[in-house]
Amino acid sequence: WYQRRVRKQWYQRRVRGEVKQVKILGVIAMIDEGETDWKLVCIDRNDPMADSLSDIEDVEAKMPGILEATRDWFRIYKVPTGKPMNEFAYKGEWKNRDFANNVINETHGYWNALMSGQNAKINCANTTVTNSKSNISIDEASGVLGSQPEKSGDGPPVDASTQDHCFVSRTVPEKVCH
DSSP: OBSSSBOOOSSSOOOTTOOOOEEEEEEEEEEETTEEEEEEEEEETTSTTGGGOOSHHHHHHHSTTHHHHHHHHHHHTTGGGTOOOOEESGGGOOBOHHHHHHHHHHHHHHHHHHHTTOOTTSOOOBSSOTTSTTBOOHHHHHHHHHTSOOOOSSOSOOOGGGGOOOOOOOOSOGGGGO
8 A cells, every 4th residue: 555655565564664666556535634645555566466456446356345444444543543534535436547647646746846946935955855956965954953942841741532442343334434
């Protein structure tokens, strides 16, 4: 699974930050706190199942129920913290590979515009995008970080209700979860 970074892959765990070649299969548009949060479905190109999966329909055919279970998880995963269930655009339908690639290309265009300095309202200072107008040296970045005020205290107390564990069993029809 992919959300601008790999969330879960079917055959082998990945290390956070690891870059892999993947095949895009589809996407779902989750609405998270009022904003669209695209959840991309992909598979590692080296996965033994990669040759048999080319589009979102193949996922349902080869692994029945995994898309429904994944949508359910994205819908409820913040509920134990006291937040409401997430909703989905497009009636919660998984969109195909072509739709997903359009989302990726559009989002990448926004990122390129941001890195080229076309949005002066956002500070894009970075040490890794060497062709960006906001690229700074490691020494400059260290200076920025060093100029931040020291942390004071431990922050607000943690609400005990956010520390609860929750188990959800799919024993109800889809329409009840909306």
